[in-house]
Structures are given as structure tokens and as C-alpha cells.
Amino acid sequence: xxxxxLLVLSGPSGAGKGTVCREYTxxxxxxxxxxSATTRQPRAGEVNGESYFFxxxxxxxxxxxxxxxxxxxxxxGNYYGTPRSEVERKLSEGIDVILEIDIQGALNVQENxxxxxFVFILPPTMSELRKRIVGRGSETPESLITRFRAAFDELxxxxxxxxxxxxKTVEESYExxxxxxxxxxxxxTRISKELVSLKEENYNAFND
Amino acid sequence: xxxxxLLVLSGPSGAGKGTVCREYTxxxxxxxxxxSATTRQPRAGEVNGESYFFxxxxxxxxxxxxxxxxxxxxxxGNYYGTPRSEVERKLSEGIDVILEIDIQGALNVQENxxxxxFVFILPPTMSELRKRIVGRGSETPESLITRFRAAFDELxxxxxxxxxxxxKTVEESYExxxxxxxxxxxxxTRISKELVSLKEENYNAFND
Numbered sequence: 001x002x003x004x005x006l007l008v009l010s011g012p013s014g015a016g017k018g019t020v021c022r023e024y025t026x027x028x029x030x031x032x033x034x035x036s037a038t039t040r041q042p043r044a045g046e047v048n049g050e051s052y053f054f055x056x057x058x059x060x061x062x063x064x065x066x067x068x069x070x071x072x073x074x075x076x077g078n079y080y081g082t083p084r085s086e087v088e089r090k091l092s093e094g095i096d097v098i099l100e101i102d103i104q105g106a107l108n109v110q111e112n113x114x115x116x117x118f119v120f121i122l123p124p125t126m127s128e129l130r131k132r133i134v135g136r137g138s139e140t141p142e143s144l145i146t147r148f149r150a151a152f153d154e155l156x157x158x159x160x161x162x163x164x165x166x167x168k169t170v171e172e173s174y175e176x177x178x179x180x181x182x183x184x185x186x187x188x189t190r191i192s193k194e195l196v197s198l199k200e201e202n203y204n205a206f207n208d
Numbered sequence: 209x210x211x212x213x214l215l216v217l218s219g220p221s222g223a224g225k226g227t228v229c230r231e232y233t234x235x236x237x238x239x240x241x242x243x244s245a246t247t248r249q250p251r252a253g254e255v256n257g258e259s260y261f262f263x264x265x266x267x268x269x270x271x272x273x274x275x276x277x278x279x280x281x282x283x284x285g286n287y288y289g290t291p292r293s294e295v296e297r298k299l300s301e302g303i304d305v306i307l308e309i310d311i312q313g314a315l316n317v318q319e320n321x322x323x324x325x326f327v328f329i330l331p332p333t334m335s336e337l338r339k340r341i342v343g344r345g346s347e348t349p350e351s352l353i354t355r356f357r358a359a360f361d362e363l364x365x366x367x368x369x370x371x372x373x374x375x376k377t378v379e380e381s382y383e384x385x386x387x388x389x390x391x392x393x394x395x396x397t398r399i400s401k402e403l404v405s406l407k408e409e410n411y412n413a414f415n416d
Binding site: 119120122123125126127152155158159161162163164165166175176178179180182183184186187188191194195198199201 | 327328330331333334335360363366367369370371372373374383384386387388390391392394395396399402403406407409
């Protein structure tokens with residue numbers, strides 16, 4: 001069995017990484033949408049191991065010390081992180097793992113693993129990105145400008161990624177993401193199992 | 209306009225690179241199936257610039273001296289080669305170029321260019337490859353063994369390639385090749401045009 005792919009989907013807020021990720025995981029039920037760990041309290045309806053892995057602060061910090069996070073951050077007094085052991089287990093079972101994450105998180109993942117296919121989701125235009133952020137209605141004029149400036153700065157991180165998808169429509173972006181996965185599974189470095197089986201055939205094939 | 213992709217399709221005799229290449233070029237009329245140059249005489253019906261570029265020996269050797277071949281070889285007293293200038297012109301016009309070529313040729317192309325996406329076509333099993341070679345009916349029992357041994361040796365070259373496709377059915381292999389092309393066009397190194405246009409939008413987007 002070949003190892004699963006670690007797909008890291010990232011990009012500026014408003015580019016649409018959440019939508020693309022949702023479309024992909026809906027069409028590929030065999031992909032594991034990585035579940036974060038957090039120290040914040042569960043909200044009504046949230047299930048441990050599905051919404052989040054809910055950990056005590058003590059447990060979270062123990063895991064940090066054990067280097068068991070691909071990335072983590074503290075936000076408003078609560079920890080959030082991607083547990084390495086969960087991801088590792090899925091990958092070693094041959095299951096693809098998708099990680100939708102902000103840019104800082106993605107860069108941290110890059111530092112903590114040698115694998116990972118890093119995909120940057122870009123808006124078709126920056127005015128479109130602005131429109132999407134405004135459309136959410138959750139920003140003040142001031143925080144809008146902050147967020148928008150941040151998105152511009154974040155464009156510079158694209159060079160740290162393997163792929164970029166200009167997110168014009170969700171269908172087109174989905175097709176591109178699917179192609180990236182199919183292509184990555186054809187990488188010569190990932191077909192060792194098939195190659196070994198071709199080479200082992202040697203004598204049988206000669207003698208049939 | 210982004211530069212075209214140079215797709216190099218290769219693999220052992222009998223793996224089916226010709227079939228996969230034909231399927232791809234039939235479905236993608238905008239791809240240029242590279243035309244080789246040769247010093248052999250044109251046969252009835254062969255059109256210069258379509259079947260081959262027919263060159264005199266003198267002209268061919270002049271072009272060798274000018275380093276105008278991505279690869280060339282002399283076979284039974286005739287030269288065959290891939291003209292660099294033709295390929296370069298298409299790529300710079302944003303046209304993808306597909307090159308179906310034997311393994312030695314592909315390795316030569318690798319030495320003569322820094323670009324190129326190298327795809328190795330593998331048979332599903334070696335006995336299947338043997339069956340296909342036998343099916344052609346053009347081999348003596350002796351030449352069959354030679355060819356078959358060569359195919360085994362050639363498996364070792366797969367590590368020099370970027371991708372490998374196990375050619376079970378032409379439909380599946382076509383889909384994989386198409387995915388490789390789509391994915392390669394999403395490579396961060398290839399979307400400079402789009403990135404520049406996003407970054408240039410800066411002030412307009414702020415002021416609308």
C-alpha cells in the first residue's frame with residue numbers, strides 16, 4: 001500500500017479555501033479532513049474527535065513538549081493545533097489527509113514535516129476578494145482595510161507553496177485540486193510498490 | 209501569456225506510449241505533437257513538416273554543430289532528431305509540446321534543456337508487456353528475448369523521470385496524463401503572469 005498524501009490547502013482570507021476544501025471532501029469521502037485539537041470549551045453540538053479533539057491545557061502542553069503538533073498557535077488564550085500522531089496514522093494507512101489552514105499554520109507545517117503538498121488558493125482578482133470579505137458583513141471599515149492589506153502581504157508567500165489555484169469558480173478549482181492529487185500519485189517517488197512488483201515478475205514472465 | 213509545457217512521453221517498447229500519446233493529441237488539438245527531423249528519404253504520402261522535417265545530411269550536420277537538436281541519433285545510416293528551434297517557438301507562443309520518444313532520446317532531452325515534464329509509461333505487468341510485443345508479430349523468438357530483457361533494464365530509468373503512469377487502460381492513462389498537465393500548469397513557478405496581475409491591482413482595488 002502506498003502512503004497517503006498530505007494535502008495542505010491555504011490562502012488569504014476570502015480567497016475561498018474553505019469552499020474548495022468542502023467541495024473536495026464532499027466528493028472524496030475517503031479523504032480525511034484533519035481534525036484540530038483545541039483547549040477551548042466544546043460548544044453545544046460539537047463532538048470530540050469530529051469538530052475538534054478537546055484537550056485540557058495540561059494535555060495540550062504535554063503534547064507540545066512531545067513535539068506532537070504539525071503546527072499550533074495560541075489565539076485569545078486558547079490553543080489550537082494539528083496533532084501529528086493522528087495525521088501520521090491516516091497517512092500510514094494509505095489515507096489522504098486534507099488540512100485547510102491559514103498561511104502561518106501552513107508555513108509551520110512545512111517546518112515540521114518533509115512531506116506535504118502545499119496548495120495556495122488565490123482570488124481571481126483582489127477586488128473580488130475585497131467584495132467577498134465585505135459580503136461576509138463581519139468587518140468594520142477599519143478591520144476590512146487591515147484584512148485586505150494582510151491579504152496583499154500574504155500573496156508574497158505563494159512562492160513557498162508547490163501549487164496555486166486561481167479560484168474563479170468552485171467547479172474549476174475542484175477540478176484543479178483533483179488533478180493535483182491524481183498527478184502527485186503518479187510521481188515516480190510514490191510508485192515504489194508498483195515498480196517493485198514489476199521487477200519481481202522477472203522470472204515468472206520469462207517462463208510462462 | 210504563460211509559456212507552454214514540454215511534455216516528454218517515454219517508456220519501454222510495448223508499454224503503450226504511442227497509444228497514450230495519440231489519445232492525448234486527439235483530445236487536445238491545441239497541443240503540438242513534435243515533428244522530428246530526418247535525413248532519410250520521404251516515403252509516398254509523407255509531407256515535409258508534418259510526418260518529418262526532411263533535411264539533407266549536410267543541413268542536419270550543420271544543425272548538430274549549431275546545437276539545434278534537443279536530441280538526435282543515427283539509426284541505420286540516417287539521422288533522426290528533435291529540432292530545438294521548432295519546439296522553442298511553440299513553447300514561447302504558449303503552446304504545449306508533446307514529445308513521444310524512446311528512453312535514450314528522453315535522457316538526451318533531459319541533458320539539453322532545463323524544462324520538460326518527463327512521464328514514464330509502464331505496462332501493468334511484464335507478462336502483459338511481453339504479450340503486447342508478441343502480438344505485434346514482428347519479432348523472432350530471439351529478438352523477442354532481447355527486447356524483453358531491454359524492457360526490464362529500462363525499468364531502472366524510471367527514477368530519472370518526474371511521473372510514471374501504469375498503463376492499464378488507455379482511458380485511465382489519458383486521464384492521468386491530463387491531470388499531470390493540469391497540475392503542472394498550477395505550479396507556483398508557472399503562474400507568474402497571474403500573480404503579477406493580482407499584485408498590480410493594489411491601488412485600484414483600494415480605491416473602487
